[in-house]
Amino acid sequence: MSGIIEFRRVSYRYPGQEHLALRELTLTLPVNEKIAVVGRNGSGKSTLFLHCNGLYRPLSGEVFFRQQRLSYDRAALRELRRRVGVVFQNPDDQLFSASVAQDISFGPLNLGLSEHEVRRRVAEAAELCGVTALLDRATHSLSGGEKARVALAGVLAMEPEVLVADEPLGSLDPWMRLTLFDILERFYERGNTIVMATHDLSVVRHWATHVIVMEAGTAIFSGPPAALLDDPATLTMTGLAGVWDRPEALFARSAGTACASAAPGDDHCEPAPPRRARAGLTL
C-alpha cells in the first residue's frame, strides 16, 4: 500500500496532561483514498490530524510525508502546510477575517503567490465550494453551513494534495452534507486524498474507501470498510459491535426492546417488560 502520510511509533502528550494522547502510533494513510477515521471521543483523532501538517510535533517517533521525514523548520512547515490542508471542526475557529474573500485569500497569500494568482485561486475555491455569491459578505453574518463551506474554501485555495477534515459534518443539515460531499468528491477526483473524522456509520459504509479505527491514542484497525463492517470478529475486536453494525441497538432501551442485550448478528428483538411508572411521573 502506497502511503502519503506515515506515522512511526508516534507518541504525543498535551502539556499538563498525564496520559498520552497518541501512544506509539504506527499508521499509514494511503494515497488517493477517501479515509474515514472513527473512534470514541478522546481516542486521539484530532491529535492525529494536527500532526498531519506539523501543527503538533511528536514527543517521540517520526512522521513522514511522501517518504520524507518531517522536519519542523519554517521552510519545511510552509511547504508541508501547502500540501496538507486542515479543516477544523468549528468553522468559527478558522474564520478570522472580516470578509469572506479576504479570509479565503489568507492561505494563498502566505504561500507568497502573486495577487493575480491569489485572486484566481480565491475565485476557483469559492466556485468549487459554492460561495461565490458570498465573497463580499462579512464572515460573522454567515449561517453555519455557509461558514463550513467558506472554511473549506480557505483551505482548498491553497491547493493541497491532502485534505484533513475534523468532523466537518457535525453541525450540518442533510442538504448541506450533500453539498459538502459533492465538493469533497470533486477534490478527490483530481487525484487527491481526503482524511475525515466521523461518527457517522453511513459515511464509513458509503463514502469511505479506507477506514481507520482509533482507540486510546493508537490505530486498532486500518483497512477497507467492508473488512471492518462485514466481519463480526473485527467489529468485536474494535469495540464497534452492537453499535456500528446495528444502529437501532442505540435506541433499544428507550424503545422498550431487549435489542441492547442481544448478541451481534441476532436480528430478533423481543419487547422488554414495561417499566413501572414512578408516582406522579410517567416515563
Next chain:
Amino acid sequence: MDLIDRYAYSNRLRRVRPEHKVAVALGMLVLCLGLSTPVVGGLTVVWMTLLAVVVAGLPLATFGRVLLTEAGFLVLTTAGVMVSLGATPMAGSEVWAVDLGIVTLSSSPPALHQGLELVSRALGCAAAMNFLALTTPQVDLIDLMQRLGLPALWVDLMTLTYRSIFLLLESAHTMAVAQDSRLGYLGSLRRRFESAALLVSQLFIDTYRRSVRLHTALEARGFDGRLRVLPASYATDSRFLAVGALAGLTLIGGWWLG
C-alpha cells in the same frame, strides 16, 4: 452592531471607495468643528441626513432615530451650560431669573447661544460619523487603513478585534440563553447577579480557548505573524463626490452669511 452592519452592507454607497466616504464625512466634521456656528452645525445635520437617506438609501426613520437619541444625550449634557440652578442667579448683564423659593433658575442669551452652539456642533459631528458608520462596513475601513500604510500590527489587531466582538456577542448570547433556560435570571436579584458574574468569567475562559484554537487554525494555513489578505476592489462615484463638495461649500457659505 448588527444594525450598523446590516445597513453598512446594504446601502447604495456600499461599493463606493471608502476613502471617498471618509473624505466627505471627515471633511464635513472638520468644517463643522472649525466654522463653529449653530447654522453650520444645523447645515451639517441636514446635509448628512440627505446624503444618508437620498444618496445612500438608508431609511429616514433609522437615521433620524439614531440622531435623535444622540440629540437627547447632548441636550441633557449641555443643560448645565444653558441654565443655572443655584442659590444665586448666574453672573452677567442680560440674565433672566426665576425665584423658586430656596433656589433660583436662571439663564441668559449668551448662555443659551453657547449651549445651542455646543449642541449643533456636536450633533453635526455625530451626523457625519453616523453617515460613515452606516454606509461603510468595518471591512472597508480596515482595508483602507492597510492601503494607507498604517502599522500592520495595528491593522491586524483591528481585524481580530472586530471579528472577536461578534464571536463574544454570540458566545455571551448562547451562555445567557443556557442560563436563562435553567432559571438563571428568574430568581432573586443576588442570584441574577451571580448568573451574570458566572457568564462574564466563563466568557473570559471561552475567549482564551477560542484564541488558542484560532491561532492553531491560522498556523495550519501558513500564518507567520502577519495577517495577509487581499485588498478589496471599489468604484469611484463622481456624483457622490460632487454632492459632498457642494455640501462642504454650503457650510462655508452658511458660515460666511451667518
